[in-house]
Amino acid sequence: MEHKKKIQVKDLDFFYGENQVLYNINLDIPEKKVTALIGPSGCGKSTFLRCLNRMNDLIPGIKVRGKIILDGQDIYDTGVDVVKLRSKVGMVFQKPNPFPKSIFENVAYGFRIKGIKDKDFIDERVKTSLRMAGLWEEVHDRLSSSALGLSGGQQQRLCIARAVAVEPEVLLMDEPASALDPIATKKIEELIYELKKEFTIxxxxHNMQQAARVADYTAFFLMGKLIEFDKTENIFTSPRKKETEDYITGRFG
Amino acid sequence: MYTHLQQEILELRDLVLKMATRVKDALGMTIDAFSKMDANLAQEIIAGDDRINELEVRIDKTCLKLLALEAPVAKDLRFIIGCMRASIDLERMGDETANVAQATIVLSLKPILPFYSRLETMGQRSKTMLEKAIEAFFAPDPDLALNVCKMDCNVNELYSKIIKEIIEYMYNETPAIERSVYCINIARRFERISDLATNIAESAVFISRGINIKHYCQFDNRS
Structure with a gap:
């Protein structure tokens, strides 16, 4: 890999109870690049994503083997502060999930729970985060309005602003545009393009063309295994594995 | 079961195959017309070039539509790009056969010159290259394609020899200068046809392996 590794995944196995869903995953995620995870439903890509900030810990009966090293530290080591980890590795979900609060308070939420009271600091961070999420121009004159009054696309960008406000280093996105119309999707994609200057994404x-448009690297998962990982350009023009080719050209199954 | 895109790609394949067959036939007829100095056959080739051009336009339109509407990737994308390139090469070959046919009409009115048989040999070699390039393209067979690329050197050598021979002849036979110039032109056309056949072979490698062997005629890792 030509780029600095932000996350190194080594021999990762993952089980829901007795059911193994990830098999021996080895993958280096480059810093300040976009890495797309693609594959059919049930292939383990979302489970893998949630392993990267231990979101799966919330599910009873899970078992993890192997290592996920973030900046030299295995995030599954005992003693790792999961709350700190999740502020370092933020997440944006498929469905926009703003809190039933004002636009401002949604973005400021991370600081409130950390007990930060410096008003100027919070004002500045909220503004910067909304700008980073490409939402400032649309909401700057109604920051105290309810976030629930925003459109779906705006809500999703608000969630991105909320995630970036606490200055994470990695941003995980689980189908962030799947519930949005093409214009809102385009805005999210452009945003991802901008955000990678600051964050590892x-x-x-499930949208193959989206992966092709936004990602620098693409990983193809199938039945819990990482089949191929390469530069996106190579995956979409000359994949090395037949399974990858069959999947991306729609010949799968 | 074929997907919609696969069905469209099969139709595109048929169009390119049809165009390749027309060009191959036109080249065969051109060599025939030249060796027999048959002006009527040459005229037929010139008239038939429109049918090749018409297919190029159809292929171009089909490829544009598939790229715009189907967002193809991987081998589908490579095949469509390969077809676009091949149709441009085939159309130029069609033009070259028409040019040779045009020269043949002029030459047919006058006595033949001693190097006509060598020109015919050159035409046959470029035809062999085209046939093998088409076979490699549709198989697809990258090894055969690589052989076609290597064959181009032989045609280039033959071309140099013929040109040298024609120039020497022109020094001694000034009344034959006009015909000799036409022959230089024909040699150049056959040499171009073998270059274009090489391009098609390179596209065959691109389609099957996703690598670009243009200009260095060998397989390599991701280039």
Whole structure:
């Protein structure tokens, strides 16, 4: 890999109870690049994504083997502060999930729960985060309005603003545009393009063209295994594995 | 079961195959017309070039539609790009056969010159290259395609020899200068046809392996 590795995944196995859903995953995620995870439903890509900030810990009966090293530290080591980890590795979900609060308070939420009270600091961070999420121009004159009054696309960008406000280093996105119309989708994609200057982004998408448009690297998962990982350009023009080719050209199954 | 895109790609394949067959036939007829100095056959080739051009336009339109509407990737994308390239090469070959046919009409009015048989040999070699390039393209067979690329050197050598021979002849036979110039032109056309056949072979490698062997005629890792 030509780029600095932000996350190194080594021999990762994952089980829901007795059911193994990830098999021996080895993958290096490059820093300040977009890595797309693609594959059919049930292939394990979302489970893999949620392993990267231990979101799966919330599910009872899970078992993890192997290592996920973020900046030299295995995030599954005992003693790792999961709350700190999740502020370092933020997440945006498929469906926009703003809190039933004002636009401002949604973005400021991370600081409130950390107990930060510096008003100027919070004002500045909210503004910067909304700008980064490409939403400032649309909401700057109604920051105290309810976030629930925003359109779906705006809500999703608000969630991105909320995620970036606490200055994470990695941003995980689980199908962030799947519930949005083409214009809102385009805005999210442009945003991802901008955000990678600051963050390492890992995105799960079912939209192959979206992966081709936004990602620098693409990983193809099938039945819990990582089949191929390469530069996106190579995956979509000359994949090395037949399974990848069959999947992306629609010949799968 | 074929997907919609696969069905469209099969139709595109048929169009390119049809165009390739027309060009191959036109080249065969051109060599025939030249060796027999048959002006009528040459005229037929010139008239038939429109049918080749018409297919190029159809292929171009089909490829544009598939790229715009189907967002193809991987081998589908490579095949469509390969077809676009091949149709441009085939159309130029069609033009070259018409040019040779045009020269043949002029030459047919006058006595033959001693190097006509060598020109015919050159035409046959470029035809063999085209046949093998088409076979490699549709198989697809990258090894055969690589052989076609290597064959181009032989045609180039033959071309140099013929040109040298024609120039020497022109020094001694000034009344034959006009015909000799036409022959230089014909040699150049056959040499171009073998270059274009090489391009088609390169496209065959691109389609099957996703690598670009243009200009260095060998397989390599991701280039």
């Amino acid at each position: 890992v995105i799960v998408t």
